[in-house]
Amino acid sequence: MAPPSSPTPGLRRGAWLIVLLALAAMLAALGALAWRQLDAARQAQARSAAADRQRLEALEERVDALRRDVRAHTARMQQGEATQRLLREEVIGLGQRAALLEQSVQRLANPELDAARALRLDEIELLLSQGQQRLLLSGDADGARRAYALAATLLEGVPDPGWLDLRQALAQERAALDALGDDPRAVAAGRLDAVAAALPSLPREPAAEPAPASWWERMMGGLVEVRPSSQALALDPADRAAGLAALQLELTLAQGAIARGDREGLxxxxxxxxxxxxxxWPASPARERQREALRALRGQPLSPQLPTLGSTLEQLRRQRGPG
Structure with missing residues (x-):
């Protein structure tokens, strides 16, 4: 009996080709499935991120809205507090006016009070004018304060409630006068006195050592001495005495300018x-300090800076009318 014949090489190669094609198809299918799953996961992640962004934006919008509400409530509260404070002041003012009106009704029943009130207003006007002139002409802030205090005392005795605004204006002017510092003229005079007191102690010799002289300067030094004209000092005793007298005269003139309030003359x-x-005096740090003090003194005001000065007097004259 003859042995079975083996498959031909062509059939074996076809079988292996079919197997490889099947494996390739399976791998392609698996790759496509994995790609679809990866793409689906990416899309889901993108949708989740978009939803997170939307939630975050919505949260930020709610926070901004809450902040706007808080600011609006704060502004309304501040406005309410200001309104309450204004109403409280108006109520207090109305109470004062009502009390003054009641007093005026009780006191003005006597016709003799009209002449007494006119005389008292004349005294008040005179005191206010004196206080203003004391401050402007002589810088006497204490005298001005005393005159204004007397005027306020006299004004309290005027029963007419129509003078309540004048009382308030006088109180404001007195407060500004009390807050006024020292007399500018006294301050300027004190600074000038400090400079004058420091001048005698300035060094009379140059602070720096001169540079070594050259051979020709040493040879000619016994015959000729050369100094720059910009650094010429009064070394002769007679010249120095005359210069000190002139300096003292200029200091006196500066004090006079301060007393007059003459800024240009100062x-x-x-x-x-x-x-x-x-x-x-030669150049030295001490001399430069005194020069700086003089430069600062040039800008020193010589009159009190009080914008409300005289406002009560003007209001009193307007309220009293001509005559």
Whole structure:
């Protein structure tokens, strides 16, 4: 009996080709399935991120709305507090006016009070005018305060409620006058006195050592001495005495300008004082400090800065009318 014949090589190769094609198809199917799953996961993640962004934006919008509400409530509360404070002040003012009106009804029944009130208003006007002139002409802040205090005492005795606004204006002007600092003229005079007191202690010798002289300067030094004209000092005793007398005169003129309130005259006198300082004392840190003090003194005001000064007097004259 003959043995069975083996498959031909062509059939074996076809079988292996079919198997490889089947494996390739399976791998392609698996890859497509994995890609679809990965794409679905990415889309789901993108949708989740978009939803998170929407929720975050909505949350931020709610927070902004809450902040706007808080600001609006705060503004309404502040406005309410301001309104309550204004109403409280108006109620207090109305109470004061009602009390003054009641007093005026009780006191003005006597016709003799009209002449007494006119005389008292004349005294008040005189005191206010004196206080204003004391402050402007002589810088006497204490005298002005005393005059205004007497005027306020007299004004309290005027029973007419129509003068309540004048009382309030006088109270404001007195408060500004009490807050006023020292007399500017006294401050300027004190600073000038400090400079004048420091001048005698300035060093009379140059602070820095001169540079070594050259051979020709040493040879000619016994015959000729050369100094720059800008640094010429009054070394001769007679010249120095005359310079000190002129400096003292300029300091006196500066004090007079301060007493008069003459700012231009003060600046001119201080310029001359500085010129004599340069002639009488050599350059030194102490001299420069005194020059800086003089420059600061040039800008010192010589009259009190009180914008409300005289406002009560003007209101009193307007309220009393002509005559």
């Amino acid at each position: 600046r001119a006198a201080l310029d001359r004082v500085e010129g004599w300082m340069l002639r009488l």
